[in-house]
Amino acid sequence: MKNNIKLDDVAKEAGVSKTTASRVLNHRGYLSKETIAKVQQAMIKLNYRPNTIARQLYKQQTKLVGLIFPTINNPFFGQLANELEQLLYQQGYKVLVGNSGNDPAKEESYLHQLLERQVDGLIVGAHNQGLPEYHHPNLPIVAIDQKMNDDIPVVSSDNYQGGVLATQRLLDDGCKCIIHTNGPLNFISPTQNRRLAYQDVLAKNKLTPITYRTDFCWSNEKKKETFRQIFRDHPEVDGIFAANDTDACLIISVAAEFHKQVPTDLKVVGYDGAAMTTVLAPQLTTIQQPISQLATVATQILRAKIEKNENSKSVTLPVKIHNGTTA
Amino acid sequence: MKNNIKLDDVAKEAGVSKTTASRVLNHRGYLSKETIAKVQQAMIKLNYRPNTIARQLYKQQTKLVGLIFPTINNPFFGQLANELEQLLYQQGYKVLVGNSGNDPAKEESYLHQLLERQVDGLIVGAHNQGLPEYHHPNLPIVAIDQKMNDDIPVVSSDNYQGGVLATQRLLDDGCKCIIHTNGPLNFISPTQNRRLAYQDVLAKNKLTPITYRTDFCWSNEKKKETFRQIFRDHPEVDGIFAANDTDACLIISVAAEFHKQVPTDLKVVGYDGAAMTTVLAPQLTTIQQPISQLATVATQILRAKIEKNENSKSVTLPVKIHNGTTA
DNA sequence: ATGAAAGCGCTAACAG
DNA sequence: CTGTTAGCGCTTTCAT
Numbered sequence: 095m096k097n098n099i100k101l102d103d104v105a106k107e108a109g110v111s112k113t114t115a116s117r118v119l120n121h122r123g124y125l126s127k128e129t130i131a132k133v134q135q136a137m138i139k140l141n142y143r144p145n146t147i148a149r150q151l152y153k154q155q156t157k158l159v160g161l162i163f164p165t166i167n168n169p170f171f172g173q174l175a176n177e178l179e180q181l182l183y184q185q186g187y188k189v190l191v192g193n194s195g196n197d198p199a200k201e202e203s204y205l206h207q208l209l210e211r212q213v214d215g216l217i218v219g220a221h222n223q224g225l226p227e228y229h230h231p232n233l234p235i236v237a238i239d240q241k242m243n244d245d246i247p248v249v250s251s252d253n254y255q256g257g258v259l260a261t262q263r264l265l266d267d268g269c270k271c272i273i274h275t276n277g278p279l280n281f282i283s284p285t286q287n288r289r290l291a292y293q294d295v296l297a298k299n300k301l302t303p304i305t306y307r308t309d310f311c312w313s314n315e316k317k318k319e320t321f322r323q324i325f326r327d328h329p330e331v332d333g334i335f336a337a338n339d340t341d342a343c344l345i346i347s348v349a350a351e352f353h354k355q356v357p358t359d360l361k362v363v364g365y366d367g368a369a370m371t372t373v374l375a376p377q378l379t380t381i382q383q384p385i386s387q388l389a390t391v392a393t394q395i396l397r398a399k400i401e402k403n404e405n406s407k408s409v410t411l412p413v414k415i416h417n418g419t420t421a
Numbered sequence: 422m423k424n425n426i427k428l429d430d431v432a433k434e435a436g437v438s439k440t441t442a443s444r445v446l447n448h449r450g451y452l453s454k455e456t457i458a459k460v461q462q463a464m465i466k467l468n469y470r471p472n473t474i475a476r477q478l479y480k481q482q483t484k485l486v487g488l489i490f491p492t493i494n495n496p497f498f499g500q501l502a503n504e505l506e507q508l509l510y511q512q513g514y515k516v517l518v519g520n521s522g523n524d525p526a527k528e529e530s531y532l533h534q535l536l537e538r539q540v541d542g543l544i545v546g547a548h549n550q551g552l553p554e555y556h557h558p559n560l561p562i563v564a565i566d567q568k569m570n571d572d573i574p575v576v577s578s579d580n581y582q583g584g585v586l587a588t589q590r591l592l593d594d595g596c597k598c599i600i601h602t603n604g605p606l607n608f609i610s611p612t613q614n615r616r617l618a619y620q621d622v623l624a625k626n627k628l629t630p631i632t633y634r635t636d637f638c639w640s641n642e643k644k645k646e647t648f649r650q651i652f653r654d655h656p657e658v659d660g661i662f663a664a665n666d667t668d669a670c671l672i673i674s675v676a677a678e679f680h681k682q683v684p685t686d687l688k689v690v691g692y693d694g695a696a697m698t699t700v701l702a703p704q705l706t707t708i709q710q711p712i713s714q715l716a717t718v719a720t721q722i723l724r725a726k727i728e729k730n731e732n733s734k735s736v737t738l739p740v741k742i743h744n745g746t747t748a
Numbered sequence: 749a750t751g752a753a754a755g756c757g758c759t760a761a762c763a764g
Numbered sequence: 765c766t767g768t769t770a771g772c773g774c775t776t777t778c779a780t
Contacts, residue, residue, distance in 0.1 A: 101774065101775095102773080102774095110750075110751085111751045112752095112775095113750070113751055113752080113776080114749085117749095117775095119774095123749080129749080143538070145774070146537040146539045147477045147478045147483065147539070147773080147774095148478055148756090148773035149773080149774055150474045150756095151475055151756050151757070151758090151772090152755080152773085152776085153756085153775080154756070166493060166499060166503050167500045167502070167697060168697070169494075173494045175494070175518075176492055176493050176494035179518060179520050180522070183519075189517065190518075191502075191518050192506070192516075193503055193506050193507065195507070200510070210470050210471050211472045211474055212474070340697070340700050343700050344700060370495070370496070373670050373671060374496070374697075427756095428758065429757080437766075439757095440768080441767075443758070444759095444766085449760095450765080450766090471757085472757050474756090475757035475758040475772090476757080476759080478758075479759050479760085479771085479772050480759080481772070538773095
């Protein structure tokens with residue numbers, strides 16, 4: 095069944111010791127040209143493949159980084175995961191993905207397994223919090239857009255600024271009744287700053303903030319039902335600042351059911367502005383997160399911790415608005 | 422730095438042997454209640470974490486499955502990867518992702534590393550082919566929508582049927598000049614059957630097939646330039662059957678530049694029909710691949726090979742058309 | 749320039 | 765019911 099060729103077999107074939115074979119494999123130490131040639135011949139002849147696991151056991155590192163996100167099937171997390179993978183790959187790491195689906199049990203289960211020396215570090219963008227494992231002092235972790243605990247650096251975009259941009263755009267468009275959708279309130283996340291900004295801007299303009307709670311991992315049908323409720327509760331709504339771009343698009347679909355034309359009767363601003371969204375829904379006006387930079391900074395911080403045990407501070411990156419036609 | 426607690430430490434703390442501690446850990450063999458309690462106490466006290474790597478070395482398996490796709494940042498592969506991850510997780514496997522970016526070098530490099538016993542199996546949806554490693558007889562592999570070699574089962578949707586559905590729809594819409602975009606011709610892939618179907622259907626209707634070559638991993642700008650060329654070369658075009666949904670949306674954007682209104686002046690049918698696409702671009706008419714079923718079948722086949730060394734045959738699954746407003 | 753031997757942390761025969 | 769012992773495949777002092 096399996097390829098049982100091990101270094102010892104190569105060594106025997108080449109008539110040298112295991113040690114020498116290992117040295118050839120790793121280009122380490124003094125070796126005569128002939129020995130190198132002999133060993134390499136033997137490796138080819140036997141179709142030798144080093145066993146990564148054995149190597150990892152000795153070195154106590156896996157060169158694996160775990161990615162824990164609610165789902166990877168989303169323009170934002172998809173692009174983020176993709177860019178992280180590329181960067182990490184260039185730096186010699188491979189990537190283990192875990193989609194928590196915002197299920198705390200699954201997230202914890204992932205964590206448990208990954209903590210068991212399976213990965214050298216973790217990048218977490220899931221939306222749960224307070225899992226005790228995150229306090230594990232031995233595993234380098236970087237959080238994305240999520241405060242986990244004081245030891246763990248957070249890389250996020252400027253959510254407050256994003257909230258200001260979005261809300262201000264709707265005001266500039268002349269909207270009088272602006273509604274916001276956002277995730278659950280039950281944990282502290284930089285994402286909440288969008289809500290804060292929205293509230294602040296409206297207050298400055300003597301308008302009343304109305305926020306509907308949605309959850310990232312709800313089914314589309316459940317989300318739509320929530321959005322329908324918005325139009326039922328507030329038929330006068332003329333501006334919506336959505337928690338993300340998929341929600342924004344769902345809102346636009348639902349608006350059509352209520353015979354609200356976008357942008358004539360209703361303006362909509364989304365959030366995230368991933369590359370895929372600007373292809374599939376180019377008309378959507380949205381706050382664009384600097385996804386590539388988030389990935390770059392997150393990997394830098396993680397590597398500093400893994401390789402030099404350097405602790406980094408949290409980082410906030412600027413956002414900008416993508417001008418579509420929906421607001 | 423690292424948590425150096427090992428099973429031996431636990432054993433000493435509990436006053437038993439390593440073996441006994443191991444048995445408690447694995448709930449195996451006969452153990453007295455007191456021993457179990459003692460050992461568990463010790464584990465908690467020392468905050469013991471089993472070392473997965475050591476375990477893997479002994480068992481010669483990692484419970485890891487490698488996913489090799491061109492990119493995960495795409496509605497189709499994103500959803501596929503997501504569903505595969507969920508299914509595999511339920512079955513005790515974790516997932517290592519590799520985005521080949523359609524770069525044969527990167528794909529080969531991935532393969533090289535993964536073949537070194539790092540994963541128990543591989544699911545490959547990349548668009549390259551003919552890499553010699555794929556002939557490695559020892560690693561269970563399943564291909565998605567791609568013929569790799571005779572030993573490797575392929576799970577694909579019915580590309581021919583999809584091609585027929587798409588082309589027929591455009592004909593039914595009254596299109597007279599129908600153009601198709603498709604990936605490179607230089608390797609045999611079930612995807613080519615779409616082109617075949619397109620050609621067959623047009624031939625039956627005495628129309629001339631015109632196919633433009635695109636590549637999945639081109640930049641959006643490069644793709645757009647290709648699509649602009651379509652309108653320059655064939656201003657009379659009134660129907661396009663695109664290789665995938667992102668291309669379809671890009672084509673619609675480019676059509677606007679040429680003052681072609683969709684669907685009035687031009688009908689467009691996409692391909693893939695991932696869930697995310699139907700949210701972000703609900704108006705797009707597209708051929709819907711059975712993504713969940715692809716994932717289910719692929720994992721079944723892979724597990725049969727990994728766990729029972731059973732060889733499976735290739736499987737083709739039916740597609741259907743999603744009715745939007747673009748055709 | 750090369751080899752012998754120890755050990756990374758865990759599991760499983762085999763005894764008792 | 766529990767302990768002793770021998771590896772899993774590799775890397776690395778320490779000799780030579």
